[in-house]
Amino acid sequence: MSKSLNIFAVCISVMLFGLWGSVFGRDQDTASSEKKTEKELERALQWLVSQRGKDWGWGGLETTQALLAVSLTRTGDPLERELTTKQMEVNLVLQLWRHHETPALTPAKIAMYSLALSANCHDPRQFHGHDLIGSLLHHEAESDSEFALCSLAVCSSGAHVRKRQIRRLLDIANSKHTVDSLGGVVLALQCIVRDHRNRNLQHYLKKPILALAHLQQSDGGFGSLHSTALAIQALGDETEAWNRSSAVSWLLDHQGPDGAFFDVTTTSEVILALAHKGLGSVREIDCDESPVDVEAPSAAIIPHLNILPEAKPNTTLKANKTISSASDKQKKPTGVIVTPKTESETEKNEDVTVSYTLWVGSNVTENYTISITTPHNSTFYNVMQLAAEKDTHYVFSATEWPNGHYVHTLAGFKEQPMSYHYWLLYRLPSLPDPSNPPVNQLVAPTGVDDLIVEDGEHYLFWYKKL
Incomplete structure (x- = not known):
């Protein structure tokens, strides 16, 4: 009888061990699969x-x-x-x-x-x-x-x-x-x-x-x-x-x-x-938490270009407007101003001239226009660099990503995603008119790095609420 009980106990132990091994094996397989x-x-x-x-x-x-x-x-x-x-x-x-x-x-x-x-x-x-x-x-x-x-x-x-x-x-x-x-x-x-x-x-x-x-x-x-x-x-x-x-x-x-x-x-x-x-x-998704304004990095430093320290903005502007300073509601972007090489370093016989306009506000409360001459095959980013060198209204900050630059601040106005305020770039056939603003079909089809400017074109960066 004792011998039979021992045999029965051994059988139970083998079965339990096999069951444990099977479960352990499945757990390992599950972990490996995950x-x-x-x-x-x-x-x-x-x-x-x-x-x-x-x-x-x-x-x-x-x-x-x-x-x-x-x-x-x-x-x-x-x-x-x-x-x-x-x-x-x-x-x-x-x-x-x-x-x-x-x-x-x-x-x-x-x-x-x-x-x-x-x-x-x-x-x-x-x-x-x-x-x-x-x-x-x-x-x-x-x-x-x-x-x-x-x-x-x-x-x-x-x-x-x-x-x-x-x-x-x-x-x-x-x-x-x-x-x-x-x-x-x-x-x-x-x-x-x-x-x-x-x-x-x-x-x-x-x-x-x-x-x-x-x-x-x-x-x-x-x-x-x-x-x-x-x-x-x-x-x-x-x-x-x-x-x-x-x-x-x-x-x-x-x-x-x-x-x-x-x-x-x-x-x-x-x-x-x-x-x-x-x-x-x-x-x-919990959207009840207070929105956090994501701070963009400072202006990118682009190699092979002259880098100047950021200049203090003029307090006297066109149409009696002022670029914001540290005491203003809109803070100036920190970092550096990226400026291109001088015109003397380029071939003047292949220049193109375009107009570059800034509008601020859905009702266009600020309106600035500048004419920029730049070498043939220049991008609009090059135009922005030249404009920033000539006029402090056009000082900008951009985030450099692997696929290009994203401009998030112009003239001291930074994009505010939480309130739907963005800078939109338009490529236009004529000088933009605030009384007849462009429709969104004219939004530039690509980023500032890939947008090749042509002679006589007109460009508008408009800070507005979408």
Whole structure:
């Protein structure tokens, strides 16, 4: 009997040891898998940032997708994200102003813009005189997947989703079985039930979540990179009905050697899935903290140019205006003034002459114009340097980034992102007239370093509220 008990004890010990080893092995595999995912996620983010243009955008709606990815993962410097947000806002303003010339914005596009604005603590309900959320509520998308995306955007902005829209979401959940429609519905309903007024809807999530989980294919994916990324965002850490690690592995199998997942839009979607920071997390961002004005670095020192100490500004200006000093409300930029080589060092037979105007205020309370002669093939940045040497009104500060200079201060007026005050550069066919200000279609198409000036052109830097 004693011998039998000993044998039984040994068997139990072996079983427990095997079970412990199995669990320990799975934990090691999970840790290894998560470490690999983090590494590939970092490569994808690096590729995405490398595709950003010199205007801080990615071009069109891709800027919105990429901005969501870098904002929700907190990638890069806050100032960089704010510059990208500014570029996106300019693009959207142009589309809103050109609605008679270009195809109208679809509800899905407005929803993406709204999500990106909310992710960066900008209210889409008060977008320069436009209520983007009100537009989504009054103009419903026809397709189920787009309608779900619009509902998510409305909820993420903090607005109340109407009962009629909730009923349609529930109808889609009960009748449609595509990854895109179910994924969008789950994300929208997950956001809606966070509102205490809609907590009773929690049990309605079980059916679409289960239906979406059952659409996972044998290879781990959900049909495409877009659909798989959306499904992972919607299903989250739900493990009973689907296999998350298998879906993530399927995504990583389609990653390119450079870290990309085909293009900017798809890479941005996959990043959100891998980072556990999907579109559903936009509403979780805390925007109640007091905004912090990000201080830009001092003026860049450019090699191969003469550097002079910053001169004290004149207190007597044109039109009885004064450049702010240390005692004024607007502080002068610190650092150095970057000035170019003298005209005698260049070939005079290839010179071009342009006008360079500064406007301050949406109502143009300050107006200065200077004529600049510069060598052929000069950039507008060269023009700015010459102007700063000749007239203290044109003293500027710029941040030097790997993809060019970003001018943030002119004539003592620094951009204020929190109040939407920015410097906008226009390239015009004639001298700017305050009584007939230029439309935003004439905003310069590129940055100051890539803008080659031509003889007889007119340039305007306008400090205004967007």
